[in-house]
Amino acid sequence: MKMTQVAVIGAGPAGLAAAIEVARAGGLVTVIDENARPGGQLFKQIHKFFGSREHRAGVRGFHIGEQLLAETERLGVEVLLDSPVYALFPDRTVGYVHGGREIFLKAEKIVIAAGAAENPLAFPGSTLPGVMGAGAAQTMINVHRVLPGKKVLMIGSGNVGLIVAYQLMQAGADVAALIEAATQIGGYGVHAAKIRRAGVPIHLSHTVKRALGKDHVESVEIVALDSHWQPVAGSEKILGVDTVCVAVGLTPLTELAWLMGCEFAFVPGLGGHVPKHDLNMETTVPGVFIAGDISGVEEASTAMEEGRLAGTACAEALGLLDGQKALELKTVIRERMNALRTGPFGEGRRRAKECLIGLSLEGQA
Amino acid sequence: MAENRETIYICRCEEVTREEIEQAIRDGATTIAGVKKRTHAGMGLCQGRTCRKLIANMLACSRDPANILPSTFRPPVRTVRIDEIAQGDEE
Amino acid sequence: MKSGIKYTGIPSEEELRASPGAPSRERLEQGPVAFIECVQDIPCNPCEEACPFGAITVGEPITNLPELHGDKCTGCGVCIAQCPGLAIFKVHLHYTETTSLVEFPYEYYPLPRKGDRVPCGDRQGKYVADGRVVSVKNAKAHDGTAVVGVEVPKACYLEVRTICRKEWSRHG
Ligand code: SF4
Ligand code: SF4
């Protein structure tokens, strides 16, 4: 059996950041990811990030990914790719598959940074080719350089919907409209303003009624919603589009944390059921940490900070960092993280996070 | 179930429609596992990654969403070929 | 329909007037100046660091709205490409007797060329007037965000914020 000090599951921003902190402290760390490339969703983020200089604001997401990879390489972090983790065992053994074989890795600490999956939307025609997650469309245009379609309807006005709509236009597609069931735009106004300037209408209080087409989406029917979220009869409109992108939120991928027996809390503001964790990102199962979207869906910048926190806490728990030094590092990370969770957009998440951590600490007392 | 323009698939892997899930709920399913047992929704290739949330939303119409837990996870939680894990660890 | 950035994706006149990032009418009269259209408290401050003259401040917490100090702003336009929200513009009201100059960030291909006549659009992409491209800046430091300057009739300096891409390509 393979051995390591820290096993990190997921080579996205959170996982890589965690691994870097462990390696920096001199720990032996192994990152395992099911994809062929490390970086998680960072390599499809071609837009410039927000935040401040410490958060690498103004730098495009994929450049941040490149920097993280260079750092992992420089520190000699082992990154195992094409290796889906299919099981975790109570003695902190990780079961994964690589090259058609099952391999077990025994670790002293585990960081689960498995990310999140796009929420689906079911409507008549939602299984027609041409209906896809916005994240999938983003991967197509920015990683694989293929246009999913010529004319797109975007569903959902969170930052994902707004950003992907913009990037689809940059890639050469036409975005017919963006619809949102809620009564206001969910994401940043500056992102919305970009697509408005490009002439894309945003219809609030609207939903999709059905997608039509024989073997592929040929058009889509949208309908207005009243204040009780009920369709307004007679308000239906048909849009001629060949692609429908769904950006209605993400759900944390928590299977592995359930398997480990972590306690969960239900926090709608974070995407549903999330593992309870303390200020060090440690779950209710000693030695098992989480970081990134699995602990509540947020931005890549916050995911990286959570990863750094979990990595630092692992290093401390392994005796690689003394308490004083670890506290200093963690304080700086927490301050940066809180800066990202201020303002009308971050406030809700900060409160949801505090509630989650509060619940977790209560359980321990 | 006959497919028409209005058919909504909740579990696309197992082709389970909205009506079938509603029927399962009327028949007494109160959990994701209950719906799964009655309809096979969630037993497909993606192992419920796609439909779990939709089923939870449907159950939430009659129950507090906080109490709708996913059905028990057992390894393998990812799609792997059975011969890959049947061989065991040879390292 | 309700107006305002949360409902339309376009900052309303009131929001712009109330925002500390928009220059005063007097300042606009005096010469080229940055016009910051960032009206929500988001965690972001690269504009503050980008300005070599200290004419933009965000401060702590970083969700503060960026404040433009008109007296310090030289209208150099350096901040435009550094804003990840593409929310900073530059306006030179009295570019000539009859025209104004508006600079805006532009991240689409093909880029226009100096001298091109382009249909210019407002904040909802609606055609306002034809303009003449006077500059296309796309330095390495811009990291892909080009800054396009167009000369437009004076009356529309507050409206023009982009090129109507679709109409333009149709013109060929
Ligand atoms: S235009 Fe130049 S001087 Fe004015 S705020 Fe921008 S960077 Fe500063
Ligand atoms: S950089 Fe742009 S988006 Fe960020 S605070 Fe400044 S003006 Fe607003």
Ligand code: FES
């Ligand atoms: S959609 Fe239900 S199992 Fe895949």
